[in-house]
Amino acid sequence: MKKTLFDKVWDxxxxxxxxxxxxxxxxxxxxxxEVTSPVAFLGLKNRSIPVLxxxxxxxxxxxxxxxxxxxxxxxxxxSAKQLKALExxxxxxxxxxxxxxxxxxxxxxxVGPEYGITQPGATIVCGDSHTSTHGxxxxxxxxxxxxxxxxxxSTQCIMQPKPKSMRxxxxxxxxxxxTPKDVALYIISRLSTSGATGYFVEYAGDVFQDxxxxxxxxxxxxxxxxxxxxxxxxxxxxxFDYIDGRxxxxxxxxxxxxxxYWDTLYTDEGAAFDKxxxxxxADIEPMITYGTNPxxxxxxxxxxxxxxxxxxxxxxxxxxxxxxxxxxxxxxxGKPIDFVFLGSCTNGRIEDFRAFTEVIKGKQKAENVTAWxxxxxxxxLQAIKDEGLLGILHDAGFELREPGCSACLAMNDDKIPAGKxxxxxxxxxxxxxxxxxxxxxxxSPIVAAAAAVTGKVTDPRTLL
Amino acid sequence: xxxxxxxxLTSTAVPLPIENVDTDQIIPARFLKxxxxxxxxxxxxxDWRYNQDGSPKEDFVLxxxxxxxxxxxxxxxFGSGSSREHAAWAVYDYGFRCxxxxxxxxxxxxxxxxxxxxxxxxSAAFLADIFAAIEADPKTELVVDLPQQTLTLSATGQSESxxxxxxKKGNLSNGFxxxxxxxxxxxxxxxxxxxxPL
Numbered sequence: 001m002k003k004t005l006f007d008k009v010w011d012x013x014x015x016x017x018x019x020x021x022x023x024x025x026x027x028x029x030x031x032x033x034e035v036t037s038p039v040a041f042l043g044l045k046n047r048s049i050p051v052l053x054x055x056x057x058x059x060x061x062x063x064x065x066x067x068x069x070x071x072x073x074x075x076x077x078x079s080a081k082q083l084k085a086l087e088x089x090x091x092x093x094x095x096x097x098x099x100x101x102x103x104x105x106x107x108x109x110x111v112g113p114e115y116g117i118t119q120p121g122a123t124i125v126c127g128d129s130h131t132s133t134h135g136x137x138x139x140x141x142x143x144x145x146x147x148x149x150x151x152x153x154s155t156q157c158i159m160q161p162k163p164k165s166m167r168x169x170x171x172x173x174x175x176x177x178x179t180p181k182d183v184a185l186y187i188i189s190r191l192s193t194s195g196a197t198g199y200f201v202e203y204a205g206d207v208f209q210d211x212x213x214x215x216x217x218x219x220x221x222x223x224x225x226x227x228x229x230x231x232x233x234x235x236x237x238x239x240f241d242y243i244d245g246r247x248x249x250x251x252x253x254x255x256x257x258x259x260x261y262w263d264t265l266y267t268d269e270g271a272a273f274d275k276x277x278x279x280x281x282a283d284i285e286p287m288i289t290y291g292t293n294p295x296x297x298x299x300x301x302x303x304x305x306x307x308x309x310x311x312x313x314x315x316x317x318x319x320x321x322x323x324x325x326x327x328x329x330x331x332x333x334g335k336p337i338d339f340v341f342l343g344s345c346t347n348g349r350i351e352d353f354r355a356f357t358e359v360i361k362g363k364q365k366a367e368n369v370t371a372w373x374x375x376x377x378x379x380x381l382q383a384i385k386d387e388g389l390l391g392i393l394h395d396a397g398f399e400l401r402e403p404g405c406s407a408c409l410a411m412n413d414d415k416i417p418a419g420k421x422x423x424x425x426x427x428x429x430x431x432x433x434x435x436x437x438x439x440x441x442x443x444s445p446i447v448a449a450a451a452a453v454t455g456k457v458t459d460p461r462t463l464l
Numbered sequence: 465x466x467x468x469x470x471x472x473l474t475s476t477a478v479p480l481p482i483e484n485v486d487t488d489q490i491i492p493a494r495f496l497k498x499x500x501x502x503x504x505x506x507x508x509x510x511d512w513r514y515n516q517d518g519s520p521k522e523d524f525v526l527x528x529x530x531x532x533x534x535x536x537x538x539x540x541x542f543g544s545g546s547s548r549e550h551a552a553w554a555v556y557d558y559g560f561r562c563x564x565x566x567x568x569x570x571x572x573x574x575x576x577x578x579x580x581x582x583x584x585x586x587s588a589a590f591l592a593d594i595f596a597a598i599e600a601d602p603k604t605e606l607v608v609d610l611p612q613q614t615l616t617l618s619a620t621g622q623s624e625s626x627x628x629x630x631x632k633k634g635n636l637s638n639g640f641x642x643x644x645x646x647x648x649x650x651x652x653x654x655x656x657x658x659x660x661p662l
Binding site: 012013015016018019020021022024026028029035036038039042043047049052053063064076078079081082085119121122127128129131143144145146147148150151154155156157158159160161163193194197198224227229250257258260261293312313315316319409410411418428430431432433436437 | 481482483484486488489492493494496497498499500501511516539540541544545546547548549550552567568569570571574575578579629630631632641642643645646647649650652653654656657660661662
């Protein structure tokens with residue numbers, strides 16, 4: 001029988017099939033962070049059971065960590081307590097723990113690939129919806145709730161029905177200043193935030209084949225924003241070169257065993273998908289969002305659609321524009337902005353900092369803009385320094401902060417004030433996501449950079 | 465974690481006719497800092513429910529005393545966004561045992577099922593009728609019958625069936641959770657784990 005890539009990886013991990021029920025799926029790698037794990041560890045304690053496979057479990061602190069003065073004690077007592085709980089739980093159960101200040105610390109979905117925890121064909125879960133990031137390596141990776149975190153800690157399995165399959169093909173050549181972020185925002189704008197709910201997506205076509213591994217991570221990261229459980233891309237030589245020699249990449253006999261499996265990781269010619277889409281790369285512009293969900297995005301030169309041109313209900317649509325302080329039919333170009341956030345598991349990698357720096361090089365940060373530049377990990381931070389990007393950023397009036405999730409979800413002090421506009425390279429523009437009353441415009445690092453030096457929404461193609 | 469068994473629920477319902485209600489609205493990230501599962505209901509829909517000074521927003525449905533009950537009725541694509549189970553905990557802790565919508569986001573739906581909140585997905589037309597019925601009479605009662613898998617508007621008898629897989633239905637009816645099941649097949653799991661390629 002002809003199988004999709006997703007079928008192959010899923011089927012290789014089914015411990016048991018329950019009739020009229022879910023599959024019991026074995027999980028190869030479990031990433032854990034401070035916010036969604038404490039209640040799960042408490043559950044283990046209440047049942048008096050251990051973590052079944054500590055060696056398959058990896059803990060890092062990222063969601064509520066400060067991004068300045070990380071060498072000092074965490075000021076917020078609730079955050080400090082949660083971080084302490086993770087440290088103690090990791091220690092008690094023999095789990096590797098990369099806490100605040102650790103040289104390998106960073107956003108869970110940035111450090112996973114960096115250290116080779118992420119492997120092709122693996123099943124990877126984490127109590128975080130952007131776990132889909134790891135699909136870039138041809139892994140089945142998805143976010144889970146805390147009850148499921150407890151399940152995986154205690155039994156290394158979850159119970160879920162197999163999702164339906166979708167393939168999204170994008171072929172052709174991407175235009176100038178069109179990045180992987182724009183490809184993803186374009187797809188989400190076409191499918192809506194619920195267009196892929198119930199599906200697991202495979203991305204295929206020239207555009208994804210030509211993308212770097214980091215670009216693929218950005219695309220897969222945003223799969224959840226169209227409702228998909230996750231998204232994945234077939235591994236190729238680029239994937240194998242990327243994982244080669246990383247700390248947790250298998251070696252010796254284990255590597256040979258893994259390679260035999262990896263060689264099977266592609267969708268068979270003629271395998272059937274439940275749904276399939278085709279898009280043309282030439283139709284994709286640098287994107288920006290104008291509303292309060294990631295599906296409310298458009299090419300940066302377009303006008304905000306009228307309610308009657310959109311798929312959802314007019315009441316919800318108008319509520320959203322009202323929150324943003326925008327009107328139907330308006331241009332986004334030229335809209336004033338107050339903040340720029342470069343970072344997150346979506347766009348907090350070295351290529352994102354390179355792209356941002358390329359645009360701002362030789363220019364100056366606009367006076368009306370507060371810019372928060374937050375590397376996804378210490379490794380990214382080090383690369384920014386090693387590659388000489390830091391000097392260029394400083395010369396242009398930008399400061400760098402320390403790694404973490406930061407203003408993407410504003411659990412720490414990095415909150416956009418009420419009513420202010422932030423051009424953000426993160427993943428969600430929900431009401432209040434970046435701080436109570438904050439207004440988010442999602443965009444690529446290049447569009448964020450253009451906004452940072454002009455103080456308003458600007459087409460980066462006019463600057464480069 | 466064990467929860468109350470779900471059988472037949474008859475209750476008035478709280479209407480929230482907004483689409484794409486995301487989990488950041490259900491519970492904002494700044495309220496996710498607890499290390500225990502308690503008190504989340506206080507911050508359910510925090511920023512829609514309260515002003516920044518903590519005073520209630522009069523026009524939000526949870527602050528309207530004419531509405532109440534153990535059922536929350538939401539617009540299409542309810543629970544999108546973050547995987548935070550805290551959203552489902554907040555719904556449960558506030559006192560809801562059932563959420564009705566014409567479409568649910570996957571992770572939220574799973575999280576609800578795992579903690580004993582029943583997500584009931586019905587047609588867009590029936591959802592519109594339910595919103596209209598509650599608007600006409602806030603005392604309108606709904607009957608959620610898990611054994612029969614039906615949702616009924618008491619006053620008119622209008623009814624629709626809903627899907628739930630037999631395994632999850634059994635769990636909810638008996639108050640079981642998945643870990644009970646998985647711990648029972650631990651040997652199979654370990655045997656499987658010893659033979660995985662990764």
